[in-house]
Amino acid sequence: MKALCWTGVNETAVETVDDPRILNDRDIILKVRLSTTCGSDLHLLGGYIPSMRAGDVLGHEFMGEVVEVGAAVRNHRVGDRVTVCSFIACGRCWYCARGLFSLCDNGNPNPGLTDLMWGSAIGGCFAYSHALGGFAGSHAEYVRVPYADQGAFTVPDGVSDTAALFASDAAPTGWTGADGAGITPGDTVAVWGAGGVGQMAARGAMLMGAEQVIVIDRLPERLQQVQRYIGAETLDHTKDDVVAELKERTGGRGPDVCIEAVGMEARSTGPAYLYDRIKQQLRLQTDRPTALREAVYACRKGGSLFVLGVFGGAIDKFPMGALMNKALTVRGAQQHGQRYIPRILQHIADGELSTEHLATHVMSLDDGPRGYRMFKEKQDGCVRAVFRPDGAATPAR
Structure with missing residues (x-):
């Protein structure tokens, strides 16, 4: 499949990478509809976050359509439209039980570096270096979502893809x-x-x-x-x-x-x-x-x-x-999105929260490197660059 990858400090490229597959029976595979840049991605691009590797797929704020489900998944079916929390949490550990989802004991399979840096390991995050799990990101045609019953949320019928996109990370972080x-x-x-x-x-x-x-x-x-x-x-x-x-x-x-x-x-x-x-x-x-x-x-x-x-x-x-x-x-804190995303989607559905305006520049995933340059350098009033793996694009707002 096609994906936007980190290739070095301040360098990105669209490359062909392996398709994701179910690794655990609590996983789903998502066909990405929309994925967006985030300010914290710029720390990765600039080399300020350790343990990035050339070829890592970027992107942690996204929504899409379920195309495959693991045997233990109960809340989602093929065809569901979902938004996904950027932080990965099991929903069962001591921290998850207390609503501290970004501190999950099981979301990060590579806890050693953050344990050394901060005294304790925090949870995993899509595409946020190997220190936070080494998970492939969402600037791709498909993405694997672990612990899907905890981290993926069905989008209400009245909420657009673009509005739901920012319920993945920006809104729950706020x-x-x-x-x-x-x-x-x-x-x-x-x-x-x-x-x-x-x-x-x-x-x-x-x-x-x-x-x-x-x-x-x-x-x-x-x-x-x-x-x-x-x-x-x-x-x-x-x-x-x-x-x-x-x-x-x-x-x-x-x-x-x-x-x-x-x-x-x-x-x-x-x-x-x-x-x-x-x-x-x-x-x-x-x-x-x-x-x-x-x-x-x-x-x-x-x-x-x-x-x-x-x-x-x-x-x-x-x-x-x-x-x-x-x-x-x-x-x-990093975001405890599993606690807030259902509430946020309801605020959007009720007209109490506007998020679509953040998508000032919507473009094809092939234009990902240009989108990141625009976002980093604040060109043309770019607040967020949004990527569509299906290739469609819309003019800047």
């Missing part, structure tokens, strides 16, 4: 942050990053009762989407002092909840950003924590900070003094 941050009715929430995850975190916060939601970014096309489709306030960090402006909008206190949805390659200006960028390029630190630092300083005393952006290792100059003395509560 919901993980908004729910995990402990939002209560009347809260002010600030979200760093207006990509797919940041927009979904903002909308999730609104549906959970936040009174004021402010999204911070620098790209006008993303900020315009926030205003038009999410209904939140926006802040351009290249034009305003973010911490000062957030305090101005909150009566001098700062936001009750801050959600960082940027991660290890945050962009900014000034000496601190140059310091981080140089150290990262020299591999003296693994991550650029510009947005995370800013969120710590901006959050009100006694507030809550949730880290959704992907971080891989060590960061420098972290404001631990501010965090401790301001009595902040800090949490972080």
Whole structure:
């Protein structure tokens, strides 16, 4: 079959790879209808996530049609239209039983590296390096889905393929942050990053009762989407002092909840950003924590900070003094999508959540390398590049 593969740092190519097959009786094989780029994929492309191998199939956010089912699968039949959680979880272990699906003890068959790096192994993820399982990704004609009864969800008839696509990763990741941050009715929430995850975190916060939601970014096309489709306030960090402006909008206190949805390659200006960028390029630190630092300083005393952006290792100059003395509560996670995806699909069906607008550029899988260049370099207002293995494409929005 045809697939878009990682071939080296900042290099991708469409190649012919083996078709997937059932390996466990809890697997399904999915014919991919749509698959999309994600900001965390850029960390793979840039070489910041270890254990990628030339020829690895990329892609972890996808939906499609079931074409084969394992003998033990109970929830799906051939022909079902499903969206699939990017993180792979067994549904039976201690962590899954507590709704902490991205921490599954059985989803990652290669736990050694993450155990060494982080003190414990986390779950597996499609196409996110061999450290997270070495699973083939979704930028392909077909993909194997392990633990399908736990990770694949039937798409309601009234929900389009494009809308369902972003219920795979962007929306449940955003919901993980908004729910995990402990939002209560009347809260002010600030979200760093207006990509797919940041927009979904903002909308999730609104549906959970936040009174004021402010999204911070620098790209006008993303900020315009926030205003038009999410209904939140926006802040351009290249034009305003973010911490000062957030305090101005909150009566001098700062936001009750801050959600960082940027991660290890945050962009900014000034000496601190140059310091981080140089150290990262020299591999003296693994991550650029510009947005995370800013969120710590901006959050009100006694507030809550949730880290959704992907971080891989060590960061420098972290404001631990501010965090401790301001009595902040800090949490972080990869997505626990199995907990949230059914709810998200219902919000989409009920017209309470818009996701289709994220698909600004829809193209054939053959155009995958071009799509990733556009996404990485933010060309032509590209918020997300979406790939159709069937070859069909639609104009940019």
